[in-house]
Amino acid sequence: MGREVVKAEQKGRSVYYYYSDGTYEIKSGNNIAIKTNNPGNLVEDTLEGKKYGIGVYDRGDGVHKFAIFPDLETGERALREYLLRKYRDQTIEDLMYKYAPPEYNNTEAYIQTIEKVGINRNSKLSDLNQEQFNILVDTIIKVESGGKLRSINSQTNPISGDSLYNSLPTNPHTYTVQPGDTLSKIAKRYGLSLDELIKANPGIKDPNLIYPGQKIKIPGYAEKTRSNLREGTRRIDPLVIDLDGDGIELTDIKDSTAMFDISGSGFANRVYNLTQRRVWG
Numbered sequence: 203m204g205r206e207v208v209k210a211e212q213k214g215r216s217v218y219y220y221y222s223d224g225t226y227e228i229k230s231g232n233n234i235a236i237k238t239n240n241p242g243n244l245v246e247d248t249l250e251g252k253k254y255g256i257g258v259y260d261r262g263d264g265v266h267k268f269a270i271f272p273d274l275e276t277g278e279r280a281l282r283e284y285l286l287r288k289y290r291d292q293t294i295e296d297l298m299y300k301y302a303p304p305e306y307n308n309t310e311a312y313i314q315t316i317e318k319v320g321i322n323r324n325s326k327l328s329d330l331n332q333e334q335f336n337i338l339v340d341t342i343i344k345v346e347s348g349g350k351l352r353s354i355n356s357q358t359n360p361i362s363g364d365s366l367y368n369s370l371p372t373n374p375h376t377y378t379v380q381p382g383d384t385l386s387k388i389a390k391r392y393g394l395s396l397d398e399l400i401k402a403n404p405g406i407k408d409p410n411l412i413y414p415g416q417k418i419k420i421p422g423y424a425e426k427t428r429s430n431l432r433e434g435t436r437r438i439d440p441l442v443i444d445l446d447g448d449g450i451e452l453t454d455i456k457d458s459t460a461m462f463d464i465s466g467s468g469f470a471n472r473v474y475n476l477t478q479r480r481v482w483g
Contacts, residue, residue, distance in 0.1 A: 205221050205222055205223050206222050206272070206414075206415030206416075207219050207220070207221055207222075207256060207272035208222050208256075209256060209257065210256045210270040212257065212258070212270075215230065215232075216229065216230040216237070217230075217237045217238055217270055219272070233348060233350060234259060234268055235346050235348075235351060236347060238259045238270045238271065239271040239272065239273050239274050239276065239277045240259075240269055240270065240277045241274060241343040241353075242277065242281030242342060242343065243268055244277075245266065245267055245269065246258045246268060246269040246270075248280075249284070250269075251268075252269075254271055254272075254276050254279065254280045254380075255269035255270060255271060255280075256270055256271065256272050257270035258270060266306075274351070274354070275377075276378060276380075278339070278353060281339065281343070282339060285297070285327065285338075285339070286327070289301070289327050290326075290327050290328045291326060293323065293324050293325060293327075294313065294316060294321060294323045294324070294325055295313055295323040298316070298323075312345060315341060316342075319338075321334060321338055321341075336353060340353035376417045376418060376419055377418045377420055378416070378418075379413060379416040379417075379418060383412065385409050385410075388418055394420075394421065396409070399418070401421075402420070406418075
C-alpha cells in the first residue's frame with residue numbers, strides 16, 4: 203500500500219498530518235483554507251466534513267470549527283457535494299446568505315463577486331450547467347482562501363451543458379480513491395472504458411482491489427514537468443516553492459517555511475516547516 207494520511211490534528215495554529223509510513227508534515231500560516239486542505243472552509247459538523255474529514259481545526263472564537271481534509275482534492279470534493287446536497291434548489295443569493303451569513307461575512311460583496319464572473323444571483327444552483335458550476339466553485343474557493351487557491355477544475359476545460367450531478371472534482375491527472383469507489387465507477391466518472399483506465403495504471407495488479415487514498419492515473423491529461431529537490435537524504439518533487447510563507451510567490455530564501463506541490467495538481471499543497479519537520483534517510 204502507498205503512503206496515505208491516516209490522521210490530522212491541530213497544535214496551536216498549525217496542523218500536523220500523520221502518514222501511514224510513520225512520517226508527518228506540518229502546515230502553518232494564517233490561511234485556514236490552505237493549512238486544513240479545506241478550500242471552502244466547511245465546518246466539521248457538516249455531512250461532508252464528517253464523511254471526508256480526518257481532523258478538526260478550532261479557530262478559537264467559540265463559533266468556527268473547520269474540517270481538516272487529507273488533501274485539497276478531497277476538500278474540493280467535499281465542497282462540491284455540500285453545495286449540491288444543501289442548496290441545489292436555491293438561488294445563488296439565498297445560497298450565499300446561508301453559506302456566508304452576514305454576521306461573519308460581507309455577504310453582499312461575496313454575491314457581487316460571483317455576479318462579476320457571469321452568474322446571476324437569481325439563478326438556481328440546479329439551473330447552472332457544468333461550466334457555470336465550476337466557475338461558481340472556483341470563485342468561492344478564491345474568496346475563501348484569500349485568492350491563494352483555485353478550483354482544481356479551473357485547469358481543465360469543462361464541457362458546457364454537462365449535468366452537475368454526474369461529475370465530481372478532478373485532479374489534472376490523478377484521482378484519489380474514496381470509500382466505495384471501484385475502477386469501473388472511476389472510469390465512468392471520467393468518460394473512460396475500464397480497459398483504458400487499467401492500461402493507464404499498470405501498477406494495479408488486481409483491478410478488483412483498490413483502497414481509499416490510492417492514486418489512480420487518469421489518461422488524457424498533460425503531465426507536468428518536475429524538478430527535484432533534496433531534503434536531507436529524502437527526495438521530493440517540488441513544482442512551487444513558497445519560501446516566505448504567503449503561498450503564492452517564489453522569493454529569496456529567507457524563511458524556514460516552504461510549500462511544495464507533491465501531488466502534481468498545480469497547487470502548492472504541501473507545507474513544510476523545515477525547522478520542525480523530521481528528516482528520514
